Amino acid sequence: MSLDYAFPAESRWAELERQTCLDWDLDALTSRQEAIDFLLRFENRLCVYSAFVEKLYSNYSFVVPEEEHGSITILPDERAWHDTFHEIPVDAVLPTGIHILPGEVLGETGLYLKIPGEHRLSPSHELPFQDGLKLLIQRYQARGQQFLPVLAKGDLREYEARMPSLPLHRIDVARLKQHSRLDVENIKGAIAEHLIGLFRQA
Template structure:
């Protein structure tokens, strides 16, 4: 295994050892509070744009003052090493997993609502780290990677159904190029940005 792949695997192992992000979010009752919640994930969850078939690691949310205006994405052109091209829409799959403020389930911090592995199994609300660990292990058991991303189109849904964020994932088996260095770079970038969720003050 190349050294770069070993380093990337180490980052994913580090992710699994983190403690839950200690965010005191408070009740989210207004659009401005929901947008503030969303901004906490800016540059910490990679975001996919179907229209241009690109995955961005560095970007900004642009939120219009007018409540009828939609949230847009401004990519950081200087971070070309964290912009991935030619990612087909078929490779970006819904997971059914939602990020919630703990207050939505009577708790504090961040939570993940994780669907049951089988159709008749109920979903579970888990502290963020427990949910992330479960998902990494669940996908690993299938011989796959859990590579969570946001999808630009879901931001409109976010405003309509505050305050959860739906996660998609990159299915590396469906990447057209399939080049291992590119897959490793995507894995590394997603892990690095996810770690930022735990390292913020």
């Protein structure tokens, strides 16, 4: 790598580390350590979207502050530029209403998905992660869509005032009109690869 290229790269990564859009605020949670432990289960298991820079990161690490207060920062791997997808518009990343939560909330173990009913008045369902994921894939396929879940900017949320949960967003590839077919396939592949890893872990 030439010095001419290295310097701007270092500058970009220094700027990235300062972006608060890659932080999760943990101070509102009852148990900070529970929040940290829960979040660490997803390191490199779900792609993360930053609306501020319109990028999707598939190779990153969580940086946990040593002090008792402060935010966990998502730090993309500077050696893996090919694992960062650029110019992902905000309107292509949609909320799903789905939350990942620890099974302990329900008196169980492992990961669970809290999935809204298909209709506004339908009750939500709490399902083991694998079962919930299969249901979601089938549900979106029936609509002619693909379920491509990602984490997005936002706070870790408390579930029933005791445990954190993570809201899921999804990539709508129909809104990636400026991307080539190859780019879209790479994005879909990265999300799927991470999801398989999480599926096996859960």
